[in-house]
Amino acid sequence: MGQGLSCNPTHDHHFFRAVQTGDLESVECILRSEPSIIHHTTAYERLSALHIAAANGRVEVLCLVLDRLVKPDLLNRNKQTPLMLAAMHGKISCVQKLIEAGANILMFDSLHGRSCLHYAAYYGHSDCLQAILAAAHSTPVADSWGFARFVNVRDGNGATPLHLAARQRRPDCVHFLLDSGALVCASTGGYGSPGSTPLHLAARGGCLDCVRELLAWGANRLQRDLSGRIPYNVALKRNHRACAALLNPTSAEPLVWPSPIKFISELNSDAKILLERALMEANRTRENNILKETTCLSPSPSHSDEATNDDVPENETDLCCICFDQVCTLEVQDCGHQMCAHCTLALCCHSKPNPVTSCMPSPVCPFCRSNIARLVVAKSRDEEKDKENQSKSKRGPRRSRNLSEGSSSFKGLSSAMGSFGKRGSGRVADEPIDKP
Numbered sequence: 001m002g003q004g005l006s007c008n009p010t011h012d013h014h015f016f017r018a019v020q021t022g023d024l025e026s027v028e029c030i031l032r033s034e035p036s037i038i039h040h041t042t043a044y045e046r047l048s049a050l051h052i053a054a055a056n057g058r059v060e061v062l063c064l065v066l067d068r069l070v071k072p073d074l075l076n077r078n079k080q081t082p083l084m085l086a087a088m089h090g091k092i093s094c095v096q097k098l099i100e101a102g103a104n105i106l107m108f109d110s111l112h113g114r115s116c117l118h119y120a121a122y123y124g125h126s127d128c129l130q131a132i133l134a135a136a137h138s139t140p141v142a143d144s145w146g147f148a149r150f151v152n153v154r155d156g157n158g159a160t161p162l163h164l165a166a167r168q169r170r171p172d173c174v175h176f177l178l179d180s181g182a183l184v185c186a187s188t189g190g191y192g193s194p195g196s197t198p199l200h201l202a203a204r205g206g207c208l209d210c211v212r213e214l215l216a217w218g219a220n221r222l223q224r225d226l227s228g229r230i231p232y233n234v235a236l237k238r239n240h241r242a243c244a245a246l247l248n249p250t251s252a253e254p255l256v257w258p259s260p261i262k263f264i265s266e267l268n269s270d271a272k273i274l275l276e277r278a279l280m281e282a283n284r285t286r287e288n289n290i291l292k293e294t295t296c297l298s299p300s301p302s303h304s305d306e307a308t309n310d311d312v313p314e315n316e317t318d319l320c321c322i323c324f325d326q327v328c329t330l331e332v333q334d335c336g337h338q339m340c341a342h343c344t345l346a347l348c349c350h351s352k353p354n355p356v357t358s359c360m361p362s363p364v365c366p367f368c369r370s371n372i373a374r375l376v377v378a379k380s381r382d383e384e385k386d387k388e389n390q391s392k393s394k395r396g397p398r399r400s401r402n403l404s405e406g407s408s409s410f411k412g413l414s415s416a417m418g419s420f421g422k423r424g425s426g427r428v429a430d431e432p433i434d435k436p
């Protein structure tokens, strides 16, 4: 591997110390007088200068050393690359530099058979995780392995990065991995209890945020590990009461991100953020109700999302015409009808697969019943002011301001779901949307 043995321990010590502290001047000076020292490694761990720079986030030293090396994938005692160490320690600029220099993202150490993606997930460095995932789109890995396979790469014990992130209580990493196509119900080989899913491991770690993310991506509360336990049993055993309440199969089902719908998978990032936020808010409200019921705690102030909801519109012209509660933030392209994110979500989450074809039907616009090809962020009122006179009927018909139905997002959502059937005779649509 080109890792020469040290011939002058004192020299080496000075060199590695300078690399570790980021003393660029000394590193340059030593390299000038003794160029071969770049191939030396520490005595026990067999760390190269590149490993030390990467682990300590010394990006300038890293660049200097990279310039003098043929390839960046040196191996230490445990066959770990500098990229793995940078991902482990969350040194994002080093991760980026190493990837730019052609570091291989698909190498496995001899300790647990883990890749750099496993390490970023395990230690919860979501910025490094995203950089590695971005690289997986453009490097040869994508061609040889395929991106989906890389996201779900397994370590020596059969754990995917998602398993590790869920176990180590890393909700941000859980989110980005799921968003990149990590399989939510994959079971491990030997990691944790054999046959554990990410939900089992999140239950074991007791991280409510991870449990919430996984459920919102469709994790199955009834999937058993090899010893027959469902995630609920695991949370109970570890005494994670709040997690157990959400994982209890008899608790209300959370809303699941409607990923099979085509226009949902094609959302632009702004529209996606709005819908994701609506999903999390709706589920959090459900959660609060579950937790109140199951723990019999008096509702504490921190539990009342409802009171802190500041989305109450100032002007009724921006009100969503389905719930009359939230502001319109999303627009159906082509017909131009607008709704709030909560109602859009309710519309998508309540389309049930066709029992005959088991296809997910694509929801139609609740105002004109045209097919929704694309959802975009609604234009703000200021932008629309000019057009308002010309296209007064663009938004759905309005009713007088009606905030009396409650201003919480949950009430908004439930009334939105109810309104598809109950308010059919109203002015929202001429025919009931939810025809039996």
Ligand SMILES: [Zn+2]
Residues within 6 Å of the ligand: 320, 321, 322, 323, 324, 325, 326, 339, 340, 341, 342, 343, 344, 412, 416
């Ligand atoms: Zn609405």
Ligand SMILES: [Zn+2]
Residues within 6 Å of the ligand: 332, 335, 336, 337, 365, 366, 367, 368, 369, 370
């Ligand atoms: Zn429409």
